[in-house]
Amino acid sequence: MALSRQHELHKRRFSRNLGLGLVLGALVALFFGLTIVKVTNEGAARPTAEEAN
Template sequence: MSIRAEHEIHQRRKGRNMGVGLMLTSFVVLVLALTFVKITGGEFELPRAEESQ
């Protein structure tokens, strides 16, 4: 049994999958960066528990 060369469609699919993976990774990094900036900003404070009367 001989090893067959990778078909052209597999090469295109691999490239597309790499692109989607990079876009997903960059989106996650962006969300984490925005969260970090919002939390470390001076105006952020945890919500206070409402006092019962």
């Protein structure tokens, strides 16, 4: 059986690729956000150069 362009198999592959792409994009955003939170909190907890002296 020849595979037409709209075969269900293509839809399934597309759904998997699209889903993976969206998950990876969301992870990039999450890691960026987490980095900002961690750096900001550690920055706040750490004494400034003047306080250290």
